[in-house]
Amino acid sequence: MDRGILRIQPLATTHDRLGFSCGVPALDRYLREQAGQDARRRVAAPFVATTDGVRVIGFYTLSATSIELSDIPPAQARKLPRYPRLPATLLGRLATDLSVRGTGLGRVLLVDAITRAVRSEIASFTMVLDAKDESAASFCAREGFIRLPGTPIRFVRRMDDLAAVVGAP
Numbered sequence: 001m002d003r004g005i006l007r008i009q010p011l012a013t014t015h016d017r018l019g020f021s022c023g024v025p026a027l028d029r030y031l032r033e034q035a036g037q038d039a040r041r042r043v044a045a046p047f048v049a050t051t052d053g054v055r056v057i058g059f060y061t062l063s064a065t066s067i068e069l070s071d072i073p074p075a076q077a078r079k080l081p082r083y084p085r086l087p088a089t090l091l092g093r094l095a096t097d098l099s100v101r102g103t104g105l106g107r108v109l110l111v112d113a114i115t116r117a118v119r120s121e122i123a124s125f126t127m128v129l130d131a132k133d134e135s136a137a138s139f140c141a142r143e144g145f146i147r148l149p150g151t152p153i154r155f156v157r158r159m160d161d162l163a164a165v166v167g168a169p
């Protein structure tokens with residue numbers, strides 16, 4: 001990573017996405033071709049990391065979703081009302097450029113996403129994280145998310161737990 005100031009901001013037209021490569025072509029393509037449209041249509045909120053304000057070196061997306069009560073692991077479902085579905089926040093995509101891989105940016109992006117999610121005034125019971133493959137899955141597990149059985153490879157972690165992680169009330 002170069003020594004500029006790391007900024008994580010909503011994706012804007014001034015951000016250069018063309019050179020971004022995380023090793024997963026579908027994610028690179030998403031950032032190049034789809035993320036801007038998703039933002040304009042309010043389907044997902046993409047956030048990008050830069051050190052020069054321009055070249056994207058990492059990104060993630062947040063959107064509202066819901067999760068079935070029966071999908072929540074018993075240990076995380078204590079004292080919940082019997083609503084059939086619960087509000088959740090989807091961290092749909094998370095990727096760092098290969099040039100900065102392993103430098104801590106993945107975790108920084110994850111903490112930034114958690115911070116934005118717990119700050120929201122709209123209730124969300126849990127964060128949902130979809131992993132692309134087993135390698136991404138081990139990243140999610142290391143970060144304290146609980147894997148749900150079945151496919152896609154999906155992880156969850158309660159928002160009150162995440163709030164404590166980032167020191168939010």
Ligand SMILES: CC(C)(COP(=O)(O)OP(=O)(O)OC[C@H]1O[C@@H](n2cnc3c(N)ncnc32)[C@H](O)[C@@H]1OP(=O)(O)O)[C@@H](O)C(=O)NCCC(=O)NCCS
Pocket residue numbers: 022023024027093094095096097100101102103104105106107108129130131132133135136137138139140142
């Ligand atoms: C997953 C990803 C975002 C991690 O980004 P990163 O910048 O390498 O992550 P960090 O440098 O912040 O690493 C954070 C911790 O996770 C670990 N980690 C990172 N990638 C890992 C992987 N694939 N498997 C296991 N552990 C991993 C790191 O070793 C580090 O742990 P440590 O602090 O104990 O050493 C990145 O590998 C990526 O973009 N992958 C391709 C896209 C993808 O699969 N996205 C889905 C993610 S859910």
